[in-house]
Amino acid sequence: MRELVTMWRDTRMIMLVAVVAAVYVALLIPFAGFVIIPGITAVRPGNVIPVIFGLMFGPAAAWGSAIGNLINDIFAGQFGPGSAFGFVGNFFFGLIGYKLWGNLGPLSSNVEPDFRERPVRQFVEFVLIAVAASAVCAAIIAWGLELLGLFPFSVLGTIIFLNNTIAALILGPPLLYLTYPRIKSMGLLYPDLLHADDLPEAGATRAQTAAVGLLLVAIAWLAVGIAISLGLQDVPFAADQAETFGEGGATLQIALGAIAFLIVLGLTAISGERLSKLLG
């Protein structure tokens, strides 16, 4: 987790943050993609940026995605208290990729994310990462907006998760195939830019445990959150939505979110990265 702070010492990483943020906004605004609910949500091609840039630029992509989403809120006229949760959600959307790639044990392809070697195994690993990153982003934003009493968790959680996952799964592999080798040859991958002692130091077992934990917690948080929000009968946590935390969201939903977020933070703190070792 230290690299999230120390990367701010490197000029190229700072420029990458700015460029990732600017590209993210530039692709979110003009390419509206497939509209689901007019004015509310669309499957946007730009949603692939945090996942693929996260794999290549690591911490710079996490900060860049968060800043890009904030700028998008400002220019789309949606700047408000919810923007804070959008910032954090998109930060994790960009963060999960480089924390998980290569650290998912038998589910990992153990090669660079360029879709040239072992493409099927790379695709499986990419699917898991896209799902985990989309789920944690959706859960954080949906939890935040439920806390603010703007929309129920199940409404936004489902929409954001599907938007992010569909764009990442369809566009991610071909974009990585086409851009990864070029960016690698430019020397702009995060292991090339960060000092060796700035990269997270985590043993293989700890890195794997943290990565698998992040994957499971992200999916579980979103699934249980939606179940609570819908008040599903067979879910043991099913809550009466009238039990509200002040005038915000349901108390149980807020409590679950707070615990899940702390677990995600804890797992992120102990997690490692693998790309630097795969590059040799």
Next chain:
Amino acid sequence: MSASPSLYVDRETFLHRLNARSKLALITGVFVAAYVFGDPRWVFVPLAATFLALVAVGGWPNFKRLSFIVVALFLIGFAVWPAFTHGGGAPLLETPLGTLTEREVLFALGRSERIAAFIVGGLLFVTTTSNEEIVAGMRSLGLPYAFCFAVGTALRLFPTFLGSANTVRQAQAARGHEPGGRNPVTLLRSYIPLMIPVFMTAIRNVQTQAMALEARGFDTRGERSFYNKQPFTAADWATAGFGIALAVGAIALRLQGYGTV
């Protein structure tokens, strides 16, 4: 380069002249007032006040431009919330699917007004605060310089990339490529030839821009100065105080039991 899609309206009004920090304090007070109350009559007060202020500072074109989003979010909230709260009061509508009670309608209306108040409040802030003022305000709030620099650079670069994206789209259209298709997968895949040139043009510049910065002695750890430094005047103190009083007053009223459904 394309024109910036900024929502900032360059006017000489009281709100425009305020420091970004005092505007943030004021808008936070409005957000708190819209948040703590559930009764639509109470939430209407901050909503109406921000809307009137927005019109007064010349933000009506911005509101018109985004009215579709505000209306859509308002209606979605109003349609969704009755399903997520318990009923109460007189039944207003009985259907085979269920009964819509007075409490459910008031609850949903309050939530939708809260969404609208947040959007209009945010719009008021960005209408009266330029990009440079936002970045300088972030710095004066104590955020690290490197972070503020990245935000400022992204704000400056993004209209350029937006212009590139549109140029690439036109160039590809001239070659016969138009993104489209009824199937969402086909539609999304049709964007790949547009995205690659935008990515690569943007990323190719990182090395040269970083070198240019370092050649000029760029150092994120040193103390920085700003050319356009905004003073924090008496009007700013009064506005910030009003924002805090608004937030405290709203919370106090809510704790006394006012403004609930």
